[in-house]
Amino acid sequence: MTQNASPPPKLILRFTIIGLVIAILATAFAYVGGWLDPGRLTPDRMINTLEDNAGVHEGYRRNHAKGYCVVGSFESNGNAESLSRATVFETGRVSPLIGRLAIPGGDPHANDGMPPIRSFALQFQLPNDEQWRTAMNAMPVFPVSTPQAFWELLQASQPDPQTGKPDPAKMAAFFADHPETKPFLAWVKTARRSSSFVNVEYNSLDAFRFIDAGGTTHFVRWGLMPEAPFTPMTEAQKQDPDFLSRDLRERLDKGPQRWHLIVTVANPGDPTDDATLAWPADRRQIDAGIVTIDRAQDQADGPCRDINYDPLVLPDGIAGSDDPLLSARSAAYSESYNRRTREEAESATSSTQEPRS
Amino acid sequence: MNPRTAATFSLPARLLHWLMALMILTMLFVGVGMVATVSERHVWLVQLHKPLGIAILALVIVRLLVRWRYGTPALPADLPPWQRAAAHLSHWALYALMLAMPLIGWTMLSAGGYPVTLFTGVTLPDLVSPSPTLYSALRFAHTWLALSLFALILLHLAAALYHALIRRDGVLASMTRSRKQP
Numbered sequence: 001m002t003q004n005a006s007p008p009p010k011l012i013l014r015f016t017i018i019g020l021v022i023a024i025l026a027t028a029f030a031y032v033g034g035w036l037d038p039g040r041l042t043p044d045r046m047i048n049t050l051e052d053n054a055g056v057h058e059g060y061r062r063n064h065a066k067g068y069c070v071v072g073s074f075e076s077n078g079n080a081e082s083l084s085r086a087t088v089f090e091t092g093r094v095s096p097l098i099g100r101l102a103i104p105g106g107d108p109h110a111n112d113g114m115p116p117i118r119s120f121a122l123q124f125q126l127p128n129d130e131q132w133r134t135a136m137n138a139m140p141v142f143p144v145s146t147p148q149a150f151w152e153l154l155q156a157s158q159p160d161p162q163t164g165k166p167d168p169a170k171m172a173a174f175f176a177d178h179p180e181t182k183p184f185l186a187w188v189k190t191a192r193r194s195s196s197f198v199n200v201e202y203n204s205l206d207a208f209r210f211i212d213a214g215g216t217t218h219f220v221r222w223g224l225m226p227e228a229p230f231t232p233m234t235e236a237q238k239q240d241p242d243f244l245s246r247d248l249r250e251r252l253d254k255g256p257q258r259w260h261l262i263v264t265v266a267n268p269g270d271p272t273d274d275a276t277l278a279w280p281a282d283r284r285q286i287d288a289g290i291v292t293i294d295r296a297q298d299q300a301d302g303p304c305r306d307i308n309y310d311p312l313v314l315p316d317g318i319a320g321s322d323d324p325l326l327s328a329r330s331a332a333y334s335e336s337y338n339r340r341t342r343e344e345a346e347s348a349t350s351s352t353q354e355p356r357s
Numbered sequence: 358m359n360p361r362t363a364a365t366f367s368l369p370a371r372l373l374h375w376l377m378a379l380m381i382l383t384m385l386f387v388g389v390g391m392v393a394t395v396s397e398r399h400v401w402l403v404q405l406h407k408p409l410g411i412a413i414l415a416l417v418i419v420r421l422l423v424r425w426r427y428g429t430p431a432l433p434a435d436l437p438p439w440q441r442a443a444a445h446l447s448h449w450a451l452y453a454l455m456l457a458m459p460l461i462g463w464t465m466l467s468a469g470g471y472p473v474t475l476f477t478g479v480t481l482p483d484l485v486s487p488s489p490t491l492y493s494a495l496r497f498a499h500t501w502l503a504l505s506l507f508a509l510i511l512l513h514l515a516a517a518l519y520h521a522l523i524r525r526d527g528v529l530a531s532m533t534r535s536r537k538q539p
Contacts, residue, residue, distance in 0.1 A: 025511060025514070032390040129472055327400045328395035337469070338496055341489040342496075345490040
């Protein structure tokens with residue numbers, strides 16, 4: 001070791017070098033972390049906008065806030081085994097399900113009759129700690145194809161404080177700027193609200209990849225086809241803001257409710273990165289098995305409460321596609337989950353009251 | 358030569374130091390980057406974060422064994438006591454964080470009910486059963502300890518450069534040079 005008695009030359013320069021190295025690293029870190037980039041669409045900003053629109057309802061999901069836990073199982077018939085090596089599709093395998101039926105929007109006390117859409121999220125529990133989570137919607141296409149456009153749609157639909165409704169001019173301007181919304185708008189115009197959660201068809205909307213035992217990739221979308229025939233919302237139901245949960249309990253009291261898990265396989269050239277575009281109706285469809293729901297439970301104390309239905313929690317044999325919405329859903333759901341679990345933890349420590357209903 | 362009074366770190370210690378320096382800095386940038394975007398980067402950064410974290414956990418255990426086996430060179434005799442104390446304290450804090458961060462991350466995902474998938478088909482066992490309260494506490498700790506670790510690494514780097522450029526006392530060289538060299 002050198003024992004230097006005289007101070008080194010160019011001391012100021014040397015301290016400057018040290019300072020610069022540290023400053024460059026710290027700045028790079030801050031940039032990557034988004035602190036120097038106010039225009040970047042972060043999960044935080046996405047969730048903030050949802051909160052701007054619907055308010056903060058502590059402990060609840062920031063979107064699809066009103067929902068009910070359901071429990072059941074999926075029995076595979078083996079038909080999808082040739083497309084995906086995921087254990088969930090093995091012939092005869094029964095996978096336990098924890099699901100959630102919900103309506104879109106950030107208000108956990110919303111009127112069931114308002115939105116034309118219902119949603120169904122499922123968690124399939126598989127062997128070896130694997131899971132398959134999916135969050136489906138009862139509509140044929142998504143309104144937009146990118147996270148940025150979804151964020152702009154949220155901003156355009158912010159309720160006017162005077163009327164409590166979105167500003168029609170802002171909405172019109174958004175749709176005019178986004179021609180990709182046309183298929184969705186065409187569907188909404190004719191969509192009839194269902195009388196029940198259990199008699200509508202749910203779709204993954206985003207494309208995914210199935211990987212078979214030989215390692216070959218197949219682009220797919222999946223959905224649930226109900227056994228119960230569709231009937232529209234009745235006049236009596238319109239008067240009851242909670243008719244969907246009432247209907248669900250009444251139907252489950254009579255017996256389990258079933259859907260067929262339908263896998264649609266893309267042809268080469270079908271869009272896999274754009275959830276606004278449906279695939280042609282003649283694409284190969286496979287009935288992969290039966291989803292059975294046996295019972296429902298309130299979400300305040302039900303098994304779905306603490307599940308983040310992140311669409312990219314997938315088992316071996318299923319993977320995400322190049323659809324940019326998937327990454328955004330995964331990131332934003334995670335931020336919503338972080339916020340509501342923190343609120344749950346805070347309310348658990350601040351009082352011993354019953355959980356919110 | 359007694360390894361505890363050697364002028365430089367052992368070869369395994371030097372290799373582990375520089376490899377882990379690269380991995381941990383990468384890990385910290387991946388971590389802040391993945392929670393700050395909804396783009397496709399989010400997905401592949403998360404997929405990188407988990408196996409890299411487990412690799413750091415395995416390596417820090419090896420590194421502690423190497424340190425215990427080969428020892429460390431002594432600090433310069435003329436180092437002021439406060440700098441000596443800061444050096445010891447910051448090194449043990451670095452080791453503690455290198456061990457704690459991957460374990461907190463793994464436990465946090467278990468508490469959140471998430472499968473801890475390292476690679477396709479490789480899922481780690483749950484360390485705890487799902488609990489939103491525990492998840493929330495660990496999520497908070499993971500963020501703030503990560504930022505603390507980054508701050509500590511900047512301090513460590515500044516101190517190393519201070520030894521190299523200002524004091525010129527051979528402390529940085531003990532991590533860059535072979536033992537055979539004078």
